[in-house]
Each structure stands twice: as structure tokens, then as C-alpha cells.
Amino acid sequence: MKILRWIIGFILFAGLLILNLTIKIPMFLRIINPLLLSCFLCLYRIIKGPTPADRVVGIDILGILIIGFCALFASFTKMNFFIDIGIAWALQSFISTIALAKFLEGRSFDE
Amino acid sequence: MNETIGYVFIILGLTFDFLGCLGLVRLPDLYNRLQASTKCVTFGTCGIMFGIFFLHGFTACGIKALLCAIFLLLTAPVSAHAIARAAHLRGFKLWEKSVCDKYADDQKTM
Numbered sequence: 097m098k099i100l101r102w103i104i105g106f107i108l109f110a111g112l113l114i115l116n117l118t119i120k121i122p123m124f125l126r127i128i129n130p131l132l133l134s135c136f137l138c139l140y141r142i143i144k145g146p147t148p149a150d151r152v153v154g155i156d157i158l159g160i161l162i163i164g165f166c167a168l169f170a171s172f173t174k175m176n177f178f179i180d181i182g183i184a185w186a187l188q189s190f191i192s193t194i195a196l197a198k199f200l201e202g203r204s205f206d207e
Numbered sequence: 208m209n210e211t212i213g214y215v216f217i218i219l220g221l222t223f224d225f226l227g228c229l230g231l232v233r234l235p236d237l238y239n240r241l242q243a244s245t246k247c248v249t250f251g252t253c254g255i256m257f258g259i260f261f262l263h264g265f266t267a268c269g270i271k272a273l274l275c276a277i278f279l280l281l282t283a284p285v286s287a288h289a290i291a292r293a294a295h296l297r298g299f300k301l302w303e304k305s306v307c308d309k310y311a312d313d314q315k316t317m
Contacts, residue, residue: 127217153231153244154231156290157244160283186275194286
């Protein structure tokens with residue numbers, strides 16, 4: 097039963113990879129698509145996560161993925177201000193993760 | 208030549224991002240998930256940033272990408288360590304097949 101699940105997952109991801117490489121879209125969208133799939137996996141963990149700490153980890157990784165998305169968007173569309181948005185997002189993601197970790201530990205914010 | 212190196216870095220970064228998020232879904236425990244998903248920061252997004260730096264060279268976009276990569280390399284392990292410490296102090300359980308827990312032993316002896 098476990099081997100069957102591995103085979104189904106492998107066929108699914110190989111199909112998605114072949115579809116991504118053969119469909120007629122620009123090169124930029126071909127690079128963006130795996131990041132979007134990764135974002136959906138993170139959203140699954142944020143919605144379903146059994147403990148609150150899992151949700152905090154999911155939010156952290158989602159922010160990191162969006163920084164890479166902003167950098168790729170700035171690189172491929174020649175709009176250079178998007179990478180500034182990425183830097184600002186990195187700063188705010190770090191601050192919010194530290195605050196959420198402190199809140200998770202059981203202390204209040206102004207301590 | 209620089210474009211080839213840049214695209215190789217970007218594709219390696221995308222692969223690491225995807226595998227890190229797959230580990231975030233598949234692994235059984237909070238600490239295992241954290242260990243898998245921090246890899247997706249330190250080589251995934253930083254690989255994308257280094258690829259953009261190789262694509263653009265020493266222009267405004269490339270320098271900003273390099274700056275963002277250095278900032279991510281400095282701050283992401285700090286935030287991951289803060290989450291793990293807070294979760295351990297709050298008392299979230301490890302997986303039942305975990306082998307050792309050095310942090311709890313240290314807290315007992317101190």
C-alpha cells in the first residue's frame with residue numbers, strides 16, 4: 097500500500113513537470129510555477145497543522161517564498177522596484193516571526 | 208557564460224524550495240518540519256538571489272539581490288532557532304520514535 101502511494105505521487109509530480117515544460121507559455125511563467133505549487137503546499141500546512149507552532153513555521157516559510165517570487169518578478173519584467181519590496185518583506189517577516197515565537201512561548205509582547 | 212551560471216543557480220533554488228515544502232507537508236513532527244523547511248531558506252531563496260546577481264552583474268538590481276541574500280542568511284537561522292526554543296519551552300511533544308533530546312537533559316541538570 098505504501099509503494100502504491102509512492103508510485104501515485106511520483107506519477108503526479110512527473111506529469112506536472114512534463115506539463116510545465118511542454119505547454120506554450122512564456123519562460124517567466126515556467127520559472128514561477130514551481131514556486132506557486134510550493135506556496136500551495138505551505139497553505140495546506142497552515143490550514144491543517146495540528147499545533148500552533150506548525151502554523152508559525154508555515155507562515156515563516158510562506159514569507160520566504162514570496163521574497164523569492166518578488167525577486168524573480170523584478171528580474172524578468174525589468175521593474176526594479178519589486179526587489180525593494182522583497183527586502184522590506186524580509187525585514188518584516190523576521191520581526192513578525194520573532195514576535196510570534198515570543199507569543200508562542202507564553203509571554204506577552206511588552207515583556 | 209554568466210547567464211548559464213545564473214540559470215543553473217535559479218533552477219537549483221527552485222528545486223530546493225519545492226523539496227523543502229514537500230518536507231514541510233510530509234514529515235511527522237514539528238522539529239523535523241522545521242529542520243526540513245529551513246533548508247528551503249538557506250539554499251532555496253538565497254540560490255535564486257545569487258542567480259539574479261549572476262544574471263544582472265553589478266547593477267542596481269544585482270546589488271540589491273546580493274544584499275537581500277546576505278540579510279536572509281543572517282536572519283533565517285535566528286528565527287528558526289527562536290521558534291524551536293519557544294515550542295520546546297511551551298512543551299510540544301517530540302515524535303514518539305525520536306532518539307535523543309539533549310535540551311531536556313540540559314534543563315534537568317541545571
